Amino acid sequence: MTGIYDDQFVNRLQQGVLQLAPRWGAGAEASVRLLTLSENATFLLEQPDKEPLVIRVHRPDYHSRAEIASELNWIQTLRDNQVVTTPALIPLDDGSFIASFDDQGQTRYVVAFAFMPGTEPDADANLIPGFELLGATSARLHQQASAWTLPPAFQRKTWNFDSAFGAQPLWGDWRAAPGLTPAGQDTLERLCQRLQQRLANYGETPDRFGLVHADLRLANLLVNDKQLAVIDFDxxxxxxxxxxxxxxxxxxxxxxxxxxxxxxxxxxYCSVQPLADEHIQMIPDFILFRRLLLTAWIASHPETETAAAAGHETYTQGTVELAQQWLNQQETNQ
Known part of the structure; x- marks a missing residue:
């Protein structure tokens, strides 16, 4: 499927990373190979007798340099305070953390992280103990974020109803989802209307809304000897x-x-801090919010491995089915 990450574009990014490699201390024998394509392009920088580095080339027109710097600021703060296990940031030769290169007149931002061993958890029953650990990790992240005084220049996107499904949705319009039928669109329109109402009633006060990782999915978790690490704060x-x-x-x-x-x-989560029932009761709403958001993401990122694994049209059909179930439950509860 079409998208920005065609072979020529990926090759240009790979060459850009290779040109920057000396700034992370890499020698002439360094090599660069693609790891993953999702929101960004991630490469592995390898060289003899040294630990590899994970290099992330940011997707064009998504995060500003200030937003990337803010992400790195939070990661370093979390590491300094031992809130969560996450890979170290790797500085450039001048001590800074954000590199860039020119790609046909456009600036591509690049950051480097230490390679961290571990494997993505499997989606089976063995996940249950891991999710208890993830819940505690999430609570610690939320505690830190709630207590942290943000630096004056801190800039990150907001993930609420307007930014997800409003006039300028961050991940595109779910109505462009592959395989969406008129009947399915009608169901998702009703889902949007109901979600908007319920989220507005729930509100965005500081006891329920703040700085979050926002992508703690399995692909962004690493398990190594029963220890859980969180990666990709993008x-x-x-x-x-x-x-x-x-x-x-x-x-x-x-x-x-x-x-x-x-x-x-x-x-x-509750082993770290208590959680009122009103927050727990909203979890099904957020599951549908996220599902619809991912449906839009797949429509706007069709060429990525993540979209292909989700199944494109199959994922859209599943979203419609989940939405109808949720709407039916809402009617029952009224």
């Missing part, structure tokens, strides 16, 4: 704290394990 921004659970089950929203995963996550 989507971190301001949203509802319970949205972090919805993000954690991204692409597995229809799994029969979701209720058990939710209970495990809540056990872990």
């Amino acid at each position: 989507d971190c921004g301001f949203s509802w704290f319970m949205y972090d659970f919805a993000a954690a089950i991204s692409f597995y929203e229809t799994s029969p394990l979701v209720p058990e995963l939710q209970q495990a996550w809540l056990r872990g």
